[in-house]
Amino acid sequence: DPLIYAGGSLTKFKRGYYRDDWSHTCFNSKQVGTMLANELFTQYDPIFTPPKTPSGKHPLIPLYNKSKRVSAVLPGNLHYLQISQAGPTVDYEKAKKIENYGTDLITNHNNNYFRLHLDSTGIVRTIVCLHHNKIDVTNLSQLYGLHERLLNNLRQRYNEHLITDLFT
Numbered sequence: 001d002p003l004i005y006a007g008g009s010l011t012k013f014k015r016g017y018y019r020d021d022w023s024h025t026c027f028n029s030k031q032v033g034t035m036l037a038n039e040l041f042t043q044y045d046p047i048f049t050p051p052k053t054p055s056g057k058h059p060l061i062p063l064y065n066k067s068k069r070v071s072a073v074l075p076g077n078l079h080y081l082q083i084s085q086a087g088p089t090v091d092y093e094k095a096k097k098i099e100n101y102g103t104d105l106i107t108n109h110n111n112n113y114f115r116l117h118l119d120s121t122g123i124v125r126t127i128v129c130l131h132h133n134k135i136d137v138t139n140l141s142q143l144y145g146l147h148e149r150l151l152n153n154l155r156q157r158y159n160e161h162l163i164t165d166l167f168t
Helices: 029-044 092-096 137-141 154-159
Strands: 068-074 078-084 103-109 112-118 124-131
Touching: 068 137, 078 137, 103 154, 112 154, 124 137
Parallel strands: none
Antiparallel strands: 068 078, 078 124, 103 112, 112 124
16 A cells, blocks of 8 residues: 555555565564655655665565564573574474575584574575673674685584684
8 A cells, every 4th residue: 555654563565465474574674664764755855866776666565685683682691693584484493304405503602502504505594693691793694695605614614523612
């Protein structure tokens, strides 16, 4: 509906898209907010020029491509962080059964859990951390989307047991 402007965890896409499982919680909240603000500026600010889409066309469903970040402080002063691909969340156990799932690099040193998921081409697609100290979200989010070769052949060094703790 062109007269409804909303963004956030309570919103849904219109039913005509046949994507009832998608909402704005599936995407990066800053990117959703920026796109909503750009739409509002085009309606109410006569001198605002919106950023152009790469193809020059407006897609039916907005394309969100930035990684989704979830962080929280859990009881016991545990800091949780998950950085994953934009889109609906897929159950971890089901995803592991997919043929081209990729590789998980997991360390659990001093009860500080770190899981780095590399897809079948070696690109970092998911980061999950549970740590007793504060996690630097900005720094770790820079790893998302990088190839493991850019991380000094991370998979090879992990398989050779040279890496015992991914936090250090």
